[in-house]
Amino acid sequence: MLNIAVIGCGYWGPNLIRNFCSIPECKLKLVCDIDKGRLAHMSRLYQGIETTNKIDYVINDAEVDAIAIATPVRYHFEMAKKSLLAGKHTFIEKPMASSVKECEELIELAEKHNLTLMVGHTFIYSSAVRKIKEIINAGDIGEIMYISSRRLNLGLFQKDINVTWDLAPHEISIILYVMGKTPVCVNCQGKAHITEGIEDITNMTIDFDDGGFATVQSSWLDPNKVRQTTFVGSKKMLVYNDLEPFEKIKIYDKRVDTLPHYDTFAEFQYSYHHGDMYSPYIDQVEPLKVECQHFLDCIKSGSKSDSSGIEGLKVVQVLEAASKSLRNEGGKIKINHNLFEFETAQLLFEFETAHNT
């Protein structure tokens, strides 16, 4: 039985609390928030649950095995660092931290203390996203030429991070998980309309090492809620609409072919293929429940999570590059992977040496 503590009982934390409470092999021991009203609300919902408004009380509780952090992003690093230093397995909501440097430090700490570090990339635990990965890996769609993703709605406006840092972690984590490819360059443009200096609409493009290309549109300023990602393959096209209750994935047997050989411009022509559309069956399971269970399984088995610190870092690398690009009027920003790969290799070596493996 693992004892879990959750820090942050605002909008998202209660979802973690509800899911951890529903899993038999863990006990939700403690919840923490600086807002006493939220703690009182949690006590009403979960009779007998222990509450505190001091993070140090959580950190110093020797019975707590793991801590889940669901506070605003600016607190993630300090809280996760304290948690790891106290020997607790640590779950951090997305995005993992405010900078690449912070993510690297947390990964290093988790490795050093042999602790599970996991990031809340909830969508990669959804049946729909898992199905998409299966379909793409099976080659049904062909080679993915580009991905176009949109996450739009009215609000919720954040005061400390822009819309890219708030919404795009979902898109980026889905794209990286499904494609398994390395992003190399990011361009991002955006505009702040409501809060000065905090972009509420952004358009990002990501280039991958194999020539792949993705566009990600994020907005807090749209009348309609949109959660849609299109994967355009050389054979077929797949549309993932997370707002559809049942048919979240639709596969269109549509493509454009060009003749492999032509001698004159007059001979050059496109051939448009229009075929059937089908929607595969998807299990109806709450992704967050799968995610919470996966965190516990990783702690027990010691295996790396599907959304480990490294995956959290990859998302923050894209976000950080997007912020630099925004400041650079949308200019292309290269992602520096070498530094991190070098540091990871070093860490692995130190870790293996220390453990004589």
Ligand SMILES: NC(=O)c1ccc[n+]([C@@H]2O[C@H](COP(=O)([O-])OP(=O)(O)OC[C@H]3O[C@@H](n4cnc5c(N)ncnc54)[C@H](O)[C@@H]3O)[C@@H](O)[C@H]2O)c1
């Ligand atoms: N995985 C998802 O789908 C998903 C969805 C929404 C939000 N999130 C993430 O969850 C995190 C929290 O977002 P939110 O929308 O719930 O924010 P929120 O502002 O609604 O809630 C944050 C809570 O943290 C508390 N808090 C702040 N500082 C604290 C401190 N020092 N000690 C203890 N408690 C403190 C606040 O009082 C508040 O209750 C963010 O990282 C966000 O990106 C994830």
